[in-house]
Every structure is written in structure tokens, then in C-alpha cells.
Amino acid sequence: MQKVFDLSQFLKLFPSDEACIEEIRKLRFPKGIACHHCQKITKHYKIADRTAYSCEYCRSQTYPLAGTIFEKSATPLRLWFYAMFLMTLTKAKISTRQLQKELGVTYKTAWRMHHAIKELMKLNNGDLLAEHEKVLRWTLFNTFEFKVVQKQESSS
Numbered sequence: 001m002q003k004v005f006d007l008s009q010f011l012k013l014f015p016s017d018e019a020c021i022e023e024i025r026k027l028r029f030p031k032g033i034a035c036h037h038c039q040k041i042t043k044h045y046k047i048a049d050r051t052a053y054s055c056e057y058c059r060s061q062t063y064p065l066a067g068t069i070f071e072k073s074a075t076p077l078r079l080w081f082y083a084m085f086l087m088t089l090t091k092a093k094i095s096t097r098q099l100q101k102e103l104g105v106t107y108k109t110a111w112r113m114h115h116a117i118k119e120l121m122k123l124n125n126g127d128l129l130a131e132h133e134k135v136l137r138w139t140l141f142n143t144f145e146f147k148v149v150q151k152q153e154s155s156s
Contacts, residue, residue, distance in 0.1 A: 007085075010081075010082070010085050014078055014081050014082075016078060017076050017077045017078050018046070019078075020077040020078050020080075020081050021046075021051055021064060021065070021077060022046070024064045024065065024068075024070075025053065025064045028064050029062075029064070032044075033053060033055075033062050035055040035057070035058065035060055035062070036060060036062075037055065037058045037060040038055060038057055038058055038060075042055050042056055042057055043055075043056040044056065044062060047061070051063060051064065051065050051077075065077075069116045069117070069120060075105065075109055075113065079103050079105065079113075080113065082102070082103065083099060083103060083113050083114070083117060084117060086099065086102060087099075087114070087117050087118070087121070094114075095114075096110050096111045096114045096115075097110075099113065099114050
């Protein structure tokens with residue numbers, strides 16, 4: 001029998017936004033980040049206080065959150081992860097008001113997060129990040145499958 005992922009495990013695994021962005025980087029780029037300028041997989045370094053990684057050689061930047069529900073959000077990534085944790089734990093039966101109280105955010109922010117997560121869960125059968133492109137699967141909290149999209153270049 002598989003143990004359910006609990007709050008203490010969540011807090012240990014995701015103690016900060018940095019841990020969350022690093023987890024997404026590992027999932028989106030399991031073999032390493034392919035630099036679009038160098039045209040190969042190169043070593044990238046996390047840029048302090050940003051959600052970007054910089055190529056060691058040419059300094060071009062890669063943003064692992066691009067094309068996801070986290071992109072352009074001012075809400076800390078750890079709060080997004082905690083909201084997903086709560087919604088998967090309760091099978092999305094948590095109210096916006098309760099999410100607001102749990103996260104300590106405004107009602108408007110809680111509504112936007114709740115709506116975005118629930119809509120993507122519904123539209124993509126539990127896939128929070130899919131955009132009908134190449135998808136990497138991630139089982140989040142041992143109870144919910146979470147997928148990360150790798151955008152493919154369109155040949156226009």
C-alpha cells in the first residue's frame with residue numbers, strides 16, 4: 001500500500017520557491033537544458049532572485065515556467081504548489097474561500113489560482129500544464145499525476 005503524501009513531507013520537499021523552481025527545471029529538462037543559442041545541452045546556472053537559468057557559455061536565459069500556469073504570476077511558486085497539494089488532497093473539493101484562508105492571499109488571487117488549477121484538471125484529465133504538445137509526466141504527492149509541457153518550436 002502506497003503512503004499518502006502528507007504536509008510534513010510537502011514542507012520538507014518544497015521549503016522555498018527555489019526548491020519548487022528547481023523541481024520544475026529537473027522535470028522539464030531531465031537531460032539538461034538545451035541552449036537555443038549554443039545548439040547543445042550546456043551547463044546552466046540559476047539566476048538569483050529570478051525564475052531563469054543562464055547558459056554558462058553564451059549567457060542566454062531559459063525560463064522553466066514559460067508556458068505554464070505559473071508564468072507571469074506574482075504569487076510565490078511555493079503557494080501554487082501548496083494550492084495544488086490541497087486541491088489534490090481534497091480532489092479539488094476545496095472552496096476558494098478556504099484556499100484563501102489556507103494560503104493567506106486575497107480572495108481574487110485564491111479565486112484565480114483555484115480556477116486555473118481546477119480548469120486545467122478538468123480540461124486535461126488532471127494535467128495541470130498540458131498544451132497538447134510534448135509532455136513529461138510527474139506523479140505529484142503520490143496521488144496525482146502532474147505533467148510538464150516542453151513547448152515545441154513551430155515551423156512558420
